[in-house]
Amino acid sequence: MDEWIEIGRVDTIPRRGARCVNTPNGKIAVFRTQDDQIFAIDNRCPHRGGPLSEGIVHGASVTCPMHNWVFDLSTGQAQGADEGEVRTYAVNVVEGRIFITPDLVLVAAE
Amino acid sequence: MSERLVIVGNGMAPGRMLEHLFEAAPGRFEVTIFNAEPRVNYNRLMLSPVLSGEKSYAEIITHGDEWYAEHGVTLHKSAPVTQIDRAAKRVQSRNGLVAEYDHLVIATGSSPFIPPVPGHQLAGVVTYRDLDDVDKMLAAGRGSSIVVIGGGLLGLEAAAGLKLRGMDVTVLHLASTLMERQLDPAAGYLLEKAFVDRGVRVITQANTKQVLGQDRVEGVELSDGTVIACSMVVMAVGIRPASALAKESGLAVNRGIVVDDQMRTDDPHIFALGECAEHRGICYGLVAPLYEMGQVLASTLVGVPASYQGSVTSTKLKVTGIDLFSAGDFGEGEDREEIVLRDASAGIYKRLVLKDDRIIGAVLYGETSDGPWFFDLLKRGVDTREMRDTLVFGQAYQGGTPLDPMAAVAALPDEAEICGCNGVCKGKITSTITGKGLTGLDGVRAHTKASASCGSCTHLVEQLLHLTLGAGYNPAAVQPMCGCTEYGHDDVRRLIIAKGLKSIPAVMQELEWKTSCGCAKCRPALNYYLVSDWPGEYEDDGQSRFINERVHANIQKDGTYSVVPRMWGGMTNPKELRAIADVADKFAIPAVKVTGGQRIDLLGVKKEDLPGVWADLNAAGMVSGAAYAKGLRTVKTCVGSDWCRFGTQDSTGLGIRIEKFMWGAWTPAKLKLAVSGCPRNCAEATCKDIGVICVDSGYDIHFAGAAGLDIKGTELLCHANTEDEALEIIVALTQLYREQGRYLERIYKWAKRVGTPSILANVVDDRDKRRAYYERFVYSQQFAQVDPWQERVNGKDAHEFAALAEFGMPVAAE
Numbered sequence: 001m002d003e004w005i006e007i008g009r010v011d012t013i014p015r016r017g018a019r020c021v022n023t024p025n026g027k028i029a030v031f032r033t034q035d036d037q038i039f040a041i042d043n044r045c046p047h048r049g050g051p052l053s054e055g056i057v058h059g060a061s062v063t064c065p066m067h068n069w070v071f072d073l074s075t076g077q078a079q080g081a082d083e084g085e086v087r088t089y090a091v092n093v094v095e096g097r098i099f100i101t102p103d104l105v106l107v108a109a110e
Numbered sequence: 111m112s113e114r115l116v117i118v119g120n121g122m123a124p125g126r127m128l129e130h131l132f133e134a135a136p137g138r139f140e141v142t143i144f145n146a147e148p149r150v151n152y153n154r155l156m157l158s159p160v161l162s163g164e165k166s167y168a169e170i171i172t173h174g175d176e177w178y179a180e181h182g183v184t185l186h187k188s189a190p191v192t193q194i195d196r197a198a199k200r201v202q203s204r205n206g207l208v209a210e211y212d213h214l215v216i217a218t219g220s221s222p223f224i225p226p227v228p229g230h231q232l233a234g235v236v237t238y239r240d241l242d243d244v245d246k247m248l249a250a251g252r253g254s255s256i257v258v259i260g261g262g263l264l265g266l267e268a269a270a271g272l273k274l275r276g277m278d279v280t281v282l283h284l285a286s287t288l289m290e291r292q293l294d295p296a297a298g299y300l301l302e303k304a305f306v307d308r309g310v311r312v313i314t315q316a317n318t319k320q321v322l323g324q325d326r327v328e329g330v331e332l333s334d335g336t337v338i339a340c341s342m343v344v345m346a347v348g349i350r351p352a353s354a355l356a357k358e359s360g361l362a363v364n365r366g367i368v369v370d371d372q373m374r375t376d377d378p379h380i381f382a383l384g385e386c387a388e389h390r391g392i393c394y395g396l397v398a399p400l401y402e403m404g405q406v407l408a409s410t411l412v413g414v415p416a417s418y419q420g421s422v423t424s425t426k427l428k429v430t431g432i433d434l435f436s437a438g439d440f441g442e443g444e445d446r447e448e449i450v451l452r453d454a455s456a457g458i459y460k461r462l463v464l465k466d467d468r469i470i471g472a473v474l475y476g477e478t479s480d481g482p483w484f485f486d487l488l489k490r491g492v493d494t495r496e497m498r499d500t501l502v503f504g505q506a507y508q509g510g511t512p513l514d515p516m517a518a519v520a521a522l523p524d525e526a527e528i529c530g531c532n533g534v535c536k537g538k539i540t541s542t543i544t545g546k547g548l549t550g551l552d553g554v555r556a557h558t559k560a561s562a563s564c565g566s567c568t569h570l571v572e573q574l575l576h577l578t579l580g581a582g583y584n585p586a587a588v589q590p591m592c593g594c595t596e597y598g599h600d601d602v603r604r605l606i607i608a609k610g611l612k613s614i615p616a617v618m619q620e621l622e623w624k625t626s627c628g629c630a631k632c633r634p635a636l637n638y639y640l641v642s643d644w645p646g647e648y649e650d651d652g653q654s655r656f657i658n659e660r661v662h663a664n665i666q667k668d669g670t671y672s673v674v675p676r677m678w679g680g681m682t683n684p685k686e687l688r689a690i691a692d693v694a695d696k697f698a699i700p701a702v703k704v705t706g707g708q709r710i711d712l713l714g715v716k717k718e719d720l721p722g723v724w725a726d727l728n729a730a731g732m733v734s735g736a737a738y739a740k741g742l743r744t745v746k747t748c749v750g751s752d753w754c755r756f757g758t759q760d761s762t763g764l765g766i767r768i769e770k771f772m773w774g775a776w777t778p779a780k781l782k783l784a785v786s787g788c789p790r791n792c793a794e795a796t797c798k799d800i801g802v803i804c805v806d807s808g809y810d811i812h813f814a815g816a817a818g819l820d821i822k823g824t825e826l827l828c829h830a831n832t833e834d835e836a837l838e839i840i841v842a843l844t845q846l847y848r849e850q851g852r853y854l855e856r857i858y859k860w861a862k863r864v865g866t867p868s869i870l871a872n873v874v875d876d877r878d879k880r881r882a883y884y885e886r887f888v889y890s891q892q893f894a895q896v897d898p899w900q901e902r903v904n905g906k907d908a909h910e911f912a913a914l915a916e917f918g919m920p921v922a923a924e
Contacts, residue, residue, distance in 0.1 A: 049668075
């Protein structure tokens with residue numbers, strides 16, 4: 001995994017907010033916390049498919065806008081009484097630029 | 111391939127069985143449910159609090175629609191099954207739906223038994239079984255006379271509920287004391303006295319001869335000639351297993367559908383459980399046995415050996431203020447002894463029936479906290495010789511010295527049952543509190559189901575919380591806003607003003623928030639409080655708003671949005687309608703709907719299209735209708751004196767004036783208004799947050815109505831003589847609510863909390879105070895009346911409406 005792909009700049013995502021990367025395999029939600037940590041997870045709540053990027057971000061967690069499930073952005077695990085998991089993706093931030101691994105956005109053409 | 115499981119009936123027994131099944135074998139079964147009722151699964155035990163008005167239907171739902179979706183269950187509502195084809199393994203419903211099964215579960219429950227006295231088929235004779243029955247009873251209305259036939263558990267709960275609803279209630283009971291199957295005559299007498307004290311008339315040894323009336327009920331005649339006039343008769347003499355379908359299908363049926371210890375009928379592919387089943391000659395009508403059956407059946411279906419051995423049941427009457435517990439057998443007999451405690455002035459009666467030094471029956475009236483302890487001794491067959499002298503005083507008195515009630519709970523063994531409805535024992539509750547780090551009743555209910563059904567064990571669960579958490583549990587304390595703080599909403603609002611806190615970080619710092627940046631509960635609340643308290647100074651924090659308020663549209667289940675432009679007072683014109691039609695065409699908007707608030711909703715708009723849609727609507731002069739806002743929504747009007755021959759005032763004009771004055775204002779929860787031009791009230795003003803009824807002499811101002819989760823007519827606040835006065839009062843009332851309301855607290859809940867007198871004192875009786883509230887609202891509006899759509903059309907928050915990056919077509923990766 002030596003070639004990372006740039007998806008945008010940290011300062012184009014609001015603090016305690018998220019924006020999406022559209023890929024052939026669906027949307028990846030990229031979050032920026034209050035202290036500028038960046039996380040990438042599937043933009044789809046495992047409960048009822050809610051768009052997690054639209055949720056309220058607090059600490060390193062997000063609350064789904066549909067039915068208030070809360071996910072830890074670093075592990076993807078549902079918090080509290082709910083049980084479930086959302087897929088997380090590796091991100092790399094270099095000088096304010098955000099990179100993800102190429103397999104997420106490319107589809108092999110064999 | 112998954113196995114096809116078809117369930118006939120959607121009551122509490124199959125609901126619980128499915129919970130066990132999905133836990134044991136998720137995904138293994140493809141489940142189809144046929145429900146005769148037009149709704150989801152709800153807690154039937156709690157119908158009595160719904161009848162009495164202490165709870166709403168929404169509060170007693172066990173499985174909402176989303177639960178069925180989540181587990182891939184097909185639920186057919188209003189679809190009673192009429193035929194089982196056992197050879198083809200197929201069922202068919204009355205409305206023609208067909209399903210094939212590998213396993214069939216019959217859970218048709220029971221039907222109320224209606225004694226075939228003359229007149230029993232008249233309109234106005236109802237039973238007490240489901241939510242429809244509750245609605246029918248409530249339709250009788252305050253002050254009407256109702257006769258309840260049957261003085262058992264169900265009849266008495268119905269009588270108590272109807273009495274609380276302000277009806278005149280008579281209970282007729284055939285035996286000489288009430289609840290004679292669960293209570294001995296002494297307790298039955300005390301119970302009768304308690305009902306009489308509440309104003310319910312009780313006639314025992316009442317043999318109903320006939321129900322009187324021509325087309326509908328007019329009265330009841332007893333065999334001794336007594337006639338009781340009434341407009342409704344509630345039949346609550348008993349239930350019988352609903353086994354007709356099974357019988358027609360050729361299954362073995364006695365009173366109920368005969369099942370073995372695995373809940374299997376005589377057809378190996380068909381099971382029965384719940385009130386319709388007959389196990390070892392017994393049909394059960396209480397919830398605990400049904401839950402035990404559900405557990406056994408779930409195990410059987412997944413192939414785990416399990417066996418139902420029958421149940422010993424206990425009974426509690428769910429009438430607020432009457433404490434009653436009974437269990438086991440309390441008939442007198444040669445080989446039995448009894449211990450009785452009576453305290454007439456305190457209204458306490460306790461009786462234990464013993465055989466061979468073991469408790470076989472217990473009746474407690476007036477003080478029932480030792481019920482679970484006696485029941486535990488009974489079920490375990492404990493030899494009580496050693497504690498005989500103090501047994502009846504209860505667990506606290508064992509071991510010589512009286513202990514406090516907490517010690518009694520502490521002394522219970524881990525396997526002692528705390529929640530009879532759900533079969534949850536003490537050890538399960540305490541270990542879950544510790545294991546899951548629970549801090550309150552809600553957590554225990556969510557994780558163990560204890561106290562989540564009838565609620566009568568709530569105080570025991572609270573004592574266990576106390577015991578397990580020590581000083582960390584304080585139920586009397588103010589409910590904190592959320593887990594991030596100890597402060598309640600009112601304290602936070604007070605301190606924001608007192609300490610001059612003008613940003614979310616300032617609040618969190620000064621009030622010692624426990625989290626770094628709050629949570630999804632406290633942040634939107636704080637944002638509202640700051641917006642409301644510091645107009646012009648506080649900068650709104652979009653990231654602390656719920657998505658709908660952040661993007662000024664309503665998110666839908668598929669992630670698209672709905673867009674509702676304002677139509678002032680519900681008035682529109684060809685230009686606006688054309689613009690809406692053009693926008694719908696241009697952006698291929700899939701659905702256009704007229705709303706209940708007299709506007710038009712465009713549904714299914716893609717997020718990235720929102721600015722384009724808004725730009726076109728703005729160009730036609732329309733602004734956001736704030737249909738997503740905890741703020742002013744609509745002012746609904748009728749056509750009033752402009753057009754209507756009954757109209758007394760210009761209700762449309764006043765509605766438009768109010769809406770133009772108040773739009774853009776944020777409030778603790780959504781705010782819906784209406785103005786009707788005459789008391790015929792075509793704008794339905796009397797179920798709104800604030801409603802105006804125009805009359806010849808001016809304007810009656812109503813408030814605190816509700817027509818959502820709760821239904822509540824408005825209260826009359828006052829009369830205004832002129833439009834100007836009406837507007838000033840409405841605005842002042844709104845400002846008072848803005849300043850005092852807790853986030854998400856609708857106006858009727860706020861009014862109930864603070865009391866109408868304090869509202870009258872601020873906005874009606876004292877002209878100067880009213881004016882001050884009015885002026886604070888006016889000041890705040892200069893910062894609030896900015897169309898959020900136009901701002902975004904002009905580029906605000908552009909990042910919201912575009913992706914961070916697009917990787918469109920598949921790309922070769924060598």
